Amino acid sequence: MKKLQTLFLGVLVIIAVLFAGVLQLKKQTGMSGAxxxxxxxxxxxxxxxxxxxxxxxxxxxxxxxxxxxxxxxxxxxxxxxxxxxxxxxxxxxxxxxxxxxxxxxxxxxxxxxxxxxxxxxxxxxxxxxxxxxxxxxWGTLGIIYNDKFYQKTDVDHWSKLWDQKFRNQLMFIDGAREYLGVGLLTLGYSQNTTDQAKLLEASAKLRQLKPNIKAIAADEIKMYLADEEGRVAVEYSGEASEMLAENSHLHYVIPQEGTNVWxxxxxxxxxxxxxxxxxxxxxxxxxxxxxxxxxxxxxxxxxxxxxxxxxxxxxxxxxxxxPSQAQLRKMEVYQDLGQKKVQEYNDLYLTLKIKK
Amino acid sequence: MQKMRSLFAVPYALWLMFFVFAPIALIVGYSLMDINGHLTLTNYQDFFSSSNYLLLTLSSFWYALLITLCTLLFGYPMAYCLTHLKHRDLWLMLVILPTWISLLLKAYAFIGIFGIHGGVNQFLGLFGIPARQILFTNFSFVFVSAYIELPFMILPIYNSLVEIDSSLIFASYDLGANKWQTFTKIIWPLSLSGVKSGIQAIFIPSLSLFMLTRLIGGNHVITLGTAIEEHFLVTQNWGMGATIGVVLIIIMLLVMGLTRQRKGGS
Amino acid sequence: MKKNKIATLYLTVMFIVLYLPIFYLIGFSFNAGQTMNKFTGFSLVHFQELFSDSRLLLILLETFLLAFLSALLATLVGICGTLWIRYTKKKVTKNALLAANNLLLVSPDVIIGASFLILFTVLGKVISGFNLGFLTVLLSHVAFSVPIVVLMILPQLEKMNESLIFAAQDLGANYWQTLTNVILPYLTPGIIAGYFMAFTYSLDDFAVTFFVTGGGFTTLSVEIYSRARQGVSLEVNALSTLVFVFALVLVAGYYWISQDGSSSRKKRKKRG
The missing domain is CATH 3.40.190.10 (Periplasmic binding protein-like II)
Incomplete structure (x- = not known):
């Protein structure tokens, strides 16, 4: 019992000290009452x-x-x-x-x-x-590449991502709208389409992209590219600017077909x-x-x-x-498509992720 | 002790009521609703008729099993060795300590360590082994998950091992049993309760990992957690998300039932 | 002797693996550069950043306050629960209680978080002035830590010899004395383990905390996760270094106290 009692008291003391610390810091930073x-x-x-x-x-x-x-x-x-x-x-x-x-x-x-x-x-x-x-x-969705391995002309179109030379090299931002959006853009459709046939076509097209995908990741892509773990990635411009600052071999490209502007x-x-x-x-x-x-x-x-x-x-x-005003006009903002369509996008995306 | 029982029951029963039964009732309620809020069983129908969800369930089980096995395989000997150390309580706490650092940061560290130019590959390079892809493989996913969960396996096993009366072990040696026999006949059965606690603390939470599947697995490994997160956040289809939750709960009850039967049999 | 060597080697390797990522993080907190990609030189600049960032320091203190307090409350509730479950005679009821205990342990965080959020907002409509904030986070952390505490203590209590209790009662101890002098000391290792686990769960949690927090109260993991999009700066590494050192001091302190206690007990035994 003695051991338990000591521990119990110790914990209470620590709690009291932390509490006092919190109060003190709050007093320092905030003009309380404001x-x-x-x-x-x-x-x-x-x-x-x-x-x-x-x-x-x-x-x-x-x-x-x-x-x-x-x-x-x-x-x-x-x-x-x-x-x-x-x-x-x-x-x-x-x-x-x-x-x-x-x-x-x-x-x-x-x-x-x-x-x-x-x-x-x-x-x-x-x-x-x-x-x-x-x-x-604001910003755009685009492609980042490392000039040690690829050049700008390799990635100036979305459709070029399907090329053999990207086999198992491409990293993709984790998002249903982004993933299917690239498929839709490549086929020349709107990224906000609600037409099921077009969505299915895009998803079939993306199925062929699968061998090129190295990973579907989120914020970590920044680290992967800066580390040269990844050589090319589909990413948002905001995150790209950070990577570019870290690794001078990286470049950000907005493909010709247009893209998403956020x-x-x-x-x-x-x-x-x-x-x-x-x-x-x-x-x-x-x-x-x-x-x-x-x-x-x-x-x-x-x-x-x-x-x-x-x-x-x-x-x-x-x-x-x-980018120039002319380029900007070609870019689309994602629209809220309503729950049903969002579900459809996500179901297709989940299937694409699961199926090898 | 029977009379004291009702007194202990009060705080725990309150907890059960507010934080277990109420939320579970909510979850079951949601799982019976479609996106328009109508009462329906379609969520369950969808779950059991969709090859996606069944595949996810299977792969979740497979990986959770692997992760649990790995932690048991590496954790048990470690817990066992720890009990024989001089300052064993101190060492045990040093096992728990790494869990106090944010999971996200540890995952970032592993990205650095396992990277193509990372520590492991550089180390292998010293022996002339060419750099290889470690990240985004099943191995790295299981490894990092097992790493994260390992302390949660070691702690209960350690506790059950510490309590074994050492006179039992001496008695076993006196009776001529060798080390292996002593282990299988005395130590293992007596530490089984700790092993069970460890498995319960790891296996089922592992079914719904989602952070690591993306961070380390690069979404090559997908578990039910991914689907749940998607339904609760992205598509806002809480009904479907709750359905998966209910299925997980039922699975847990089944697993618990099975382990009990086995106990009764032996 | 040979077996000892193998054991030592095994433990050494395991500890190296356990601490490798931790030291990796700590190492980079002394990086002069801005990221975890390349070590460009030794510098304390990130610690300076951290110490001038009173918001982050406040979050750090609040996180630990929450962890210590919620683990304490969870342990108390957990002990009650363990005793209740143990002394439930009917097998069916006992199994049902055990299953109910484990429900939260198996529900994914996102689901727990979402359902707690609904629960608290409903409560907020009934009780005026009940808003999301420290209290709701505390309650949730207690809530999701209770099952693991029970899971840590119950196996020990199950193994405890009933005759110890009868003996105590024969000697005239009342229920309270039996509890504090016989049962709790017996359960001490389990209780400590349970407290540690609850503490760890509280520090670790992101999803539940995110849903139930508000009013300016944030924990470290919520802050770290929400920084991911902008990139987690090395300031956070510096913070982890501090946490780690603090934890080491805590563990050493605890160990020193417990050693002290047991050695004095031994002395007393000798004298007696």
Missing amino acids: ETVNIYNWGDYLAPDLITKFEKETGYKVNYDTFDSNEAMYTKIKQGGTSYDITVPSDYMTQKMIKEHLVTKLSADKIKGLANIGPAYLNRSFDPHNQYSIPYF FDNLVIPRSAQNKKGAYAFINFMLRPENAARNARYIGYSTPNQAALKLLPAKIRQNQAFY
Whole structure:
């Protein structure tokens, strides 16, 4: 019994010490009593110094909670029990949340600096008049290759991925829309098709791609490519920019057939408690110097044109990450297809993954 | 002790009610609903008529079996050796310690270690063995999964081994039994309860691994976990996801029933 | 002697394998570069980053507070459960209890998380002011750790000789004394093992915590997983190094205390 008692007491002491530590740290960081702005965002997707700057400027205290996927975030917001003032869904998820009345309509007169956002990034199909969302970052889906093994002409079309020389070399981002989307693009169809025949055709086409697939992975692709474990990958531009910074042999290409263009957007959930704070945050992020700082920290493409002017020419003029308007027009945003079609895409994808 | 029983029952029964029966009732409820919220058995029909799910179930079982076997094979001798060490409690805790580091980080470390230019291949290179693909193979998936689960097998086995009365072992030697006989007749049967705990703590959770199938297996290995995650998050078809959960629960009950019968038989 | 050597060799190899990834992570926390791909030089820059990042430090403390507390509560509930199951006479009831105990252990995390989320939001509608946050995470962690605690203690209790209890009662011990002086000391190894397992489960969990958390409360694993898209920085490695060192100190401290206790007991025995 003595041993148990000592242990029990020890654990209680540790708990007390930790509790005191938590209180102390909270006192240090937060101006307790101040109004909070609850931000629900991807992990590490906002420069920490901007949070401090925002807190100093406005007197709000920021709570920064994180999620790891659109779907996980959606489930939490939909189920309730929390009150987030700002969250950052991608395009199709923005559309879905608007459809299900999970986000608040923005009042235009409270938003300052919307003119800083380039016209090409506004009025996209998921929110035609930007009544609900403000673009935060954007990018494309493309191909990354290592110039030690391949050259640009090897990957400038999606259809070239089926080539023999990629046998067991290709890495693919783990996602039903992305995987089937590449099949649809190669066949010249829309990535948002709901036509079953076209989907089946794409999936048959992708079946032939299987021998070339080395792995279907997610965020880890960054590590694989930088390590040269993988030589070529289908990836998002955001992640690509990080890889390119690490390994100078890597290059990012947007294939000729066009591709998917994605947007992460700032929205105010309907359950928000501090809408004033949310607007203050949106306006803060729309300011060019803040958007530019954020873009440099995250490394993704910013839709804020005034901020773009503040970035070094090397970034600004990089066609891979800031493609021309003409190229941009050829790109499609994923649309929310409704649960039934999403299920169909995923079932096909699961079958493709299982069958050898 | 019978009178005390009802007192102990209170906190545990509360826990059972709120965190076991209520959620399970919810899950069973969801599994009986289609995506429009109507009462139906179609989820079960879909599950049992779809070759995809049956294949997934099979491969999940196969890998869970492999992982459990590996942990038992490597864990049992380790637990056994540990009990003979001088500072055995300390060493046991050192076995548990690695589990306190995030699974994701450990998986990242393995990506570095198993990579084509990683530590293992460089080591093999010293002996003139050419670099080979280790990641995305069944071997690496089973290895890393077994690595992650190993402490959960060692701990219960260790506990059951420690409790064996050493006089029993001496008695066995006195009666002329050799080491092997002592092990099979005395030590193994007496540590069986620990082995069972270990298997229960590993086998069924292994059926629904999904993180490692992607990280280390590159989605070449797919288990029921992948399908569950997809249904709960991506397609938001909680009914189908819950159905798979219910099937897993039924499988567990069957496994438990089987192990009990065997106990009664012997 | 020969067998001893084999055992030592085996243990050495196993420990090397167990700690290889850990040391790999720790090594890179001293990397001057930004990633785990190449070691470009020794530097403490990531520790500096970490110590100036009060948000991450707060998460670290909260994570451990949660783990210690939830494991404690889970162990208490687990002990109660074990005793209840053990002293249930009817075989059918006992088996049913055991099965119910294992249900959470076999349900995939995502399912547990989702169903707890529904449960808590329903509760939130009934009780005003009940929001997702520390309390809900604590309750969930206790909930999913209870079965493993029971699983660790029950085999020991099953093996315990009933006559010990009768003897104690014959000597005039009441129920409480029997429990604290006879049963619990006997179960100590199982209880400690159960506590450790519950602690480990709590530190490890991502999916359940993600679903039931809110209001600014986050744990390390949620933070680490949600950083994956942007790339997990070496700051997190530095954090793991700290956790590891802290854990080592804890284990050594515990060991020192327990050694001390047992050696003094031995002394007493000698004197007596």
